[in-house]
Amino acid sequence: MWQVRKLGEIFTLKYGKALTAEKRIKGDFKVYSSGGVCGYSDDTLCTNGIVVGRKGTVGSVYYSETPFFAIDTAFYIDEFHNADKKFVYYYLNTLHLESYNNDAAVPGLNRNLVHKLKGNIPPLPIQKKIADILSDYDDLIENNNRRIDLLEQVAQQIFKDWFIRFHFPGYEKAHFIKGIPDGWEVKRFSEMLEIIDGDRGVNYPNQNEMLDEGFCLFLNAGNITSNGFDYSKNNFITQEKDSKLKKGKLNRNDIIITTRGTVGNVALYNSLVPYDNVRINSGMVIIRPNISSINVSFLYLLLRSSSVQQLFNLFSSGSAQPQLPIKDMKRIKVLLPSNELLTAFEAVVKPILDSISSNKVKNQNLIKQRDLLLPRLMSGKLEV
Template structure:
C-alpha cells in the first residue's frame, strides 16, 4: 500500500509565468515557436497541445518575459479564466495568463499533476486575488497543498485515467475527420459546383438550370424559445429529470456537448408552448455566441429537449434537408452572413427577421437526396462517437476523485 503525503506545489514543481512580445514589432511574430493563450484552450478537447493560434520568433522570445518551456510542462491558466489545464506536447511558450509547472521527476509525475489540477479547478479559484479579474499568482500557487502518493503510484493512477482519455481523443480525431469530410462534400457540390453530373449540366445565372436561390425563412421554419412567464427560474432546474433544457455550453462549434446538463420537470415542460426539439431539428445559437449549431438526429440520447432564450430551432419544411442545413450553417458564406446581421457589441444577437432574409442555394430534389444520404452516414457515426465519449468521460470522472484521494488502491 502506497504512502500519501501532503506537499506544496512549489516543492514538487518549478512554477514559471509566461509573457507576450510587443505586438507592434512584426519581427517578434509568425515564427516557429508555439505560443499559447487561455483562449487557445477554450473548447480544446485534448490533453497535449503543440501550439496556439499564433507563433512567436526567437527574437520575440528574447525580447519578452515569455519562457521556452520543456516538453511535458503542465500549463495552467491563472486568469481569464482560472483553471484551463494542458500538457506541452513539445517545447512551447505561453502568455502571462499562465502559471506553468515543470514537475520534478523524482517528486511528481506530470500526467498525475495534470489530472490533480483538472480535478481541483474550483479549489484553485479560492487562492486567486483581485475582485474584477481574479488571478492566481506564482507565490500563491507555490503554497497550494496537494495530497500525493509516491511517484510510481502517481504514474499508475495517470495510466488508468489516460487510458480513458486516449480513447476519447482518438474518437475526437475521428469526429473531426468526419465533420471535415461532410464540409468538403458540401463545398465540392454547392460551392465549387462539382456535383454528380456537373459535366453535362446547363448553367443559368451562375446556377445549374434546375436549381434556384431561396430565402432562408422560406426553406426553413425558424422557431424561437418560449420566453413568457413560464420560462424556468433558476430554482426550477435540476441535475436530472424529464426534459433537458439546453444552455449555451451545450451547443458548441462542434455540435452538442452534454458534459454539464440541466433538466426541468415534466410539469414545467407541459407549461411551455414552444421551443421543444423534434428529431431532425437543428439548433442554432443566436445570442452571445452567435453561430454555434447542433443536429438533433436519432442518435442523440435524450428524448425531451428544449432550447433556451439564446437559441432557435431550425425545422425542415420539406425544401432542404436538416443535414444540408447543418452543413450550410458551418459554411464560410453562412458564418459571414450571420456575423453581418448580428447586432450588439457587448452581447451580439442575430434577429430572426434578418435570418429569414439570407439567400441560400436550393438544389434539385435528386441532388439534395443523394447529398443527404451521403452526409447522413457521417453525422450518424459522429453522434455515436460523441455518445461513446460521454460514457467514457463519465466513467473516468467517477474514478478520478477516488484515485486522487487514495480511496481506490492501485
C-alpha cells in the same frame, strides 16, 4: 506510502509572459491564455508541461506534450519535484482552483496560496500508474476527436464539391441557366425554413432551478460549439418546469444555431443524441425545414458553410455581445438544389454525420467514466 505535502513541494507555478495579440497569429507553437489556446507563435517558454489559469478563467488547467508559450493571464508548470507531470495535471483538475479566486473585481489566482495548499500525494510509481490509467481514457477521446474532425472535413468537402463548385453527379450533362443548374432555385430562409426561438416568458428557468441531472436538458452556450454538441457541462430542469415552457422544445432532426454572444455555432439534434427531452435557451434558435425535400444533412452543412457563416456575421449587431435577429436571418438568400440531388446527397452524407454523432456519444461516455475514476484514484479509494 501516501504523504501529505504542500503543492509547492511537488511543482512550481511560473508566471506567463506578455505577448501581444499581433505576435500570436502565426507560428509553430501553441500560445495559451487562461481560456486555452489563443494563438500561435515561434516563441516558447517550455518544452512541455501544464498551464493554469491565473486571471480571467481562473483555475483552468491545460496539458501540453509539445513546446508552448503561456501569456500573462496564466501560470505554467515545467518544474516537478518527485512528481509525475501527468499526475499533477489530473490532480489539479480535482482541486476546483476557481474557488480560490482572491480578487472580486478582476478574478485572480494567488501563486503563494496554491503553493501552500496541502494534498495527500502517493509515491511516484503510483502517480505514474494513476496517470497511465487516466491517460488511456484521454487517448481514446483524442482518437475519436481526430475521427470526428476527419469526417467533418469529408462531409464539408462533398458539400462544396456538389453545391459550391457544381461538381455533383451528372454535372457534365447538366443544363445551366445564367450560371445556375436547371431545377435549382434561389430562396430566402423565410421561404424554406421555420426559425423558432425559445420561451423567454415568466417561466424561463433561473440558475437556482438548474440541476446536474433531470428530465430535460436545458442547453447552455457551452453545449453548442463550433464543432456541434458538447455535453461536458450540462444543465437540466424538472418535468414540471419543462411543462410550463411553451416554446423551444426540440424535435429529432432539428438544428440549433447560437444567436447571441458567439453567433453561428450549429448543432444537429439527430436520433443519436442521447437525450430525449431538450430545450434551447434564450441565446439560440431552432431551425426546421418547411419544404419536404430539404433534408437535415444538406441543411446542417449549408448552415455551417463559410458563405452562410459570413452572412450570419454580417447580420449580427452589437459589439459587446453580438446578436443575430430572426428577422435578419429570414432575409438570407441561398441556392436550393433540385429534389433529386438533395435525395442523393442525403444518401451519401447521412452515414458520415451519423458516425460523427456516434463518436461524440462515445466520447461523452468515456469522459463520464474518466471523471468518475478521477476522484477515486486521487484519494486512494481505488487502489492501483
